[in-house]
Amino acid sequence: MNVQTPIRLTAAEESLAAQLESVGAGDAAVRFREAGLPTRRVEAYHYTDLKVLLSEVPPLAEAVAGTGAPVFDIPGAYRIVVANGVMQNAGTAPAGVITGKVGGSTLTMRDDTVVRLNSALVKEAVNIELAGSVDPVIHIDRRTDGDAAHVATGSKITVAPGARATVIETVATSDAGHMGNLGTYVALGEGAEVTHIVVDLSATQATQFSTLEYRIDANAKLMSIVIQAGANLARAQIFANFVGEGAHGDFFGLNLIDTDQHRDITLDVTHGVPNTTSTELFKQIGRGHGKGVFQGKITVAKDAQKTDAKMMSQGLMLSEGAEILTKPELVIFADDVVCGHGATCGDLDETWMFYLMSRGIPKAEAETILIRAFLEEIVDAVEDEALGEALSGIVDGWLAQGA
């Protein structure tokens, strides 16, 4: 009963193991062959059973020159293009910004298959150091071109004490079954203020994994926004760690789900020191037979007294086949804290619809008004006007697709 028998690997798992071996990550390959991809029995992947969902893994990407217009254009932004995982020459960096490359993955090793794959497969990552008040939005424009490819990439963003900056990372691909594995590490120095946005705009055949890791030092202020509007199978996992007192984090997320897409946002916030605060607001909207997953865990360590954390997750289902799966979680070891979570899911409120329609607004338009109001709460959080408008464009695009 307790003898461990070797597991049967799926075709996708075989491909991944072979890829690990091909880059010389023998130990990782052995370990991967033992455990395989996570199934629903792994709590963090309860709703995203990768063994079942990931049926194919494309070959590792080959370098191509990334040129052409950005898929996602932010007027006035300083753009760094990463094509098939390789950083291209960027223009002159604005004041307070140093860009370069750093070897290997930037993520902290943890017991997570996606992170382990990223650690073994990333050859080089974008390195950005920020100091002072950085004016233009920094846009890391990641693209995967050509035939279906598996691209493992990363970024390391180090924000000096007291610095202010906005960084957005977008992922876009050509129309093919690409697979992306992005790992970003953001360290906020004391008193730094950072807005960090990750947007997935991959092709609908693609698979995208994004892991974001935040280290938030004393009195720093982070705003993190994740928008998933691309890949057929997407999972964004966010690990945030408060390491200095007086720090604050606002975490926002938006899952725009359509047809048979499966989109997962998994958040893991740890309040490790006293007097830190956070808010979390995650919204999911489902159409067709789409499946939206939100898992949000807030951990308050024993010493983290006076923590204040409030998490809200809302799901809106617009069609019969849509599914919204939510798991907000609190793990609390300190007694003088204010922590809470709320979760709702349902369809458009009949009374609101009645209100609008009774004022002569046609049904379709009333629906759009309510849906837009639901979604824009996330986008409205962005201060930079041009960036906010660009993000609104994603919401508009999604609405237009369903019209």
Add this chain to the structure above:
Amino acid sequence: MSDFDIPTLKENIDRETVESVLALDVDKYKYGFETIIESDKAPKGLSEDTIRFISAKKNEPEWMLEWRLEAFRRWQTMEEPTWARVSYPEIPYQDTYYYAAPKGATGPKSLDEVDPELLKTYEKLGIPLSEQKILAGVVEDGEGAEQLASPYSGNVAVDAVFDSVSVVTTFREELAKHGIIFCSISEAIREHPELIKKYLGSVVPVSDNFFATLNSAVFTDGSFVYIPKGVRCPMELSTYFRINEKNTGQFERTLIIAEEGSYVSYLEGCTAPMRDEHQLHAAVVELVALDEAEIKYSTVQNWYPGDKNGKGGVYNFVTKRGDCRGKNSKISWTQVETGSAITWKYPSCILKGDGSRGEFYSIAISNGHQQIDSGTKMLHLGKNTSSRIISKGIAAGFSDNTYRGRVFAHPKATNARNFTQCDSLLIGDTCGAHTVPYIESRNATAVFEHEATTSKISDDQMFYCLQRGLSEEEAVALIVNGFVRDVLQHLPMEFMVETQKLIGISLEGSVG
């Protein structure tokens, strides 16, 4: 209360709350006596022979033995679950007795036949059996009923289970007049095989989970209730479970069937002696509510929690599930969990019938080194089904208190509704309180709401109360505990005092 070390408190926590919780300190376990009674035991360990022994002891028909053996074979292929937030050393399944019966207790028909030592035990427990003379009178001639008029819900019929065997069931004749069957499950297997065959394992299948399967193989007794069509059970039905023997597990099995339009309220209470070693309790409770039927199931769980260093105590690994099979049926679970070293328990409702309703009200208090991982599952399968979950966890000492719940809407569960609220309170910084809800909606018309803060009761309700002059705190207490209190008032006198202590606990200072 002076002998308690009261930890430093944050300002808005009521001192009385803290004292009430500390008063439940593990060292003060008042049911920790042991009764020296001769008993019949099966050979130690678990094998097909043990199961044959149990089955033979109970004079069971062949089909029942086969059922058990099949369960045992399944169990051997299963692995113990590890997903709950509890930790314990490996359970020596082969070093446990699976059957222990007070000698001569193979089925007494009245209190007179019961070993006086046993009755003394119940007297100490303070259960209604202490009114044995009156009770016995009623059983015999039916005259004493009026004397029993109490300010509560009237009479209480009791099935008492000592170690593994039902020792006495009271009020049977009175109940029989209404066509109600209330007896031990062993008796039901012999006398009502058609009902057992139809319903046993129909809510919790034999292979449901590791502990339920173990129970299916070795269950020794428990209660059986059958309420016929249209009958409103005239009294509370109640079972008291007591583990007495050393190194024994208690594996009781309860089955309640409420036919169309019937109603029953059932209460269970549990205690065990103080022992250094752990005792295993793996029960299965199945409820079936047919069209328009209602079952209220209340538990006051007070198994021995172990001493203050975490030594000893009962492992309470229980599978409880109700099946709202008929339209507009209703199942309501109320639990007050104060005992056990480890509690692993998720009383659930399968809302199959259109318009059916499930409710779960829970107060879970952990202290010392207790670990609680408890909650509920509301599975919305039928149309217009609704459910409500109110859970309050209070952790003190070095304990861990987890709420784990699942709310699910099937694609066909049109207009399903759920409201969930779970609050936790930590007293001291050496304990943990955790909330793990799973909210899964596969139907767009389903509306689920989940709240885990005291300040987030629906604004409408608050507004209603506030504009009628209640303070915010009063309003919160009223809304959150209103229905719980209502249900708890149906508990017999003996548990009211203890339960009220828990109810009196302030809502202030809660965390999610």
